[in-house]
Amino acid sequence: INYYFDTQNYGLANNDETLRVRQSDCGLKLEYKFNKKYSSMIRECQEYSFSIKELPSEISSHIITPFYDRDKTKFFLQGQLVTYRKKFQLDRTEICLDSNYYLGKKDFELEIECEEPEEIEKVIEILGCSCSSRVIGKYKRFLRQKETIGKNILE
Template identity: 35%
Template sequence: MIEKEYKILLSSFQYEQIKHILEFSEFREQNNYYYETELFELVNKGLTTRIRTIGDEYLFQIKNKLKNKTHGVTTKEEFEESVKEIPKVIEIEKIENIIGFKLNIDSKYAYNIGVLNTKRYICYMNDCEIALDKNEYFGNTDFELEIEFHENENQALDIIDNLNLDKSKNPVGKYKRFLLEKMKHQKEGY
């Protein structure tokens, strides 16, 4: 599946405003358990590898960045399969089998490097899925709006304009923010 979306980092004030402006039809709490090699080879290949838990459901997900952000739009190919547990280690060969190509990296394993918790409100407008997220990881909290669309990017842009948000910034995605915070904590000795 191809995923196209805008991601906009929000202040806590903007987050609360949007929570009251839009009529959200769904709320869920999810945990993303991220996996990476010791040499960060997956992220360097444009891959995000995680187990996402929503309630009792465990989803092994891999996102493959197809191209760099164009006008703020992230385009990724997404792979997903149901699993029964959160392993400590995932074999690179399993990742390659799911994505359908060899990564040509030295590592044989990706390790669970931590968890990011998201409290997500969801609604649907103009053929777009809107997710309002509060993310917590390594003692850090941030807020984000994701607008996923299929074909018509203008419908997503209209939503951004109606919410008076700045679409010109290219925010760092959840996984990279998570990695940056993890590295910061490792340097500080946590």
């Protein structure tokens, strides 16, 4: 389960950053993703994560300082996304098949994690997949659905 946090005006999302608490069989982990770079179908980013004991309702920016260098602020729980994941290993590459459920929506995604970009192209060729040119992460998809629901409620 991914619990997403952001400012009231979505300051992290607007800077293409993600702050979440991930709940898995291993416990809770706070994760901050930043400095995202996109090239074709590849997304690279820096990640900072550590284990926590309980799910907070808000997170202070001081907890992700030295990486968050803007004004001090608080991040509030925006909602959750549930992922069912099946992992496979191909040489040094991890392949994840995800089913995601959030805000009444279900989608699927293929994640390929590796150290060398050439490995991604190799896996895509082996699987016979075609890919979109721009990757839209789970958090952005979650926010799009949240916005759609909000518009429908107001109409």
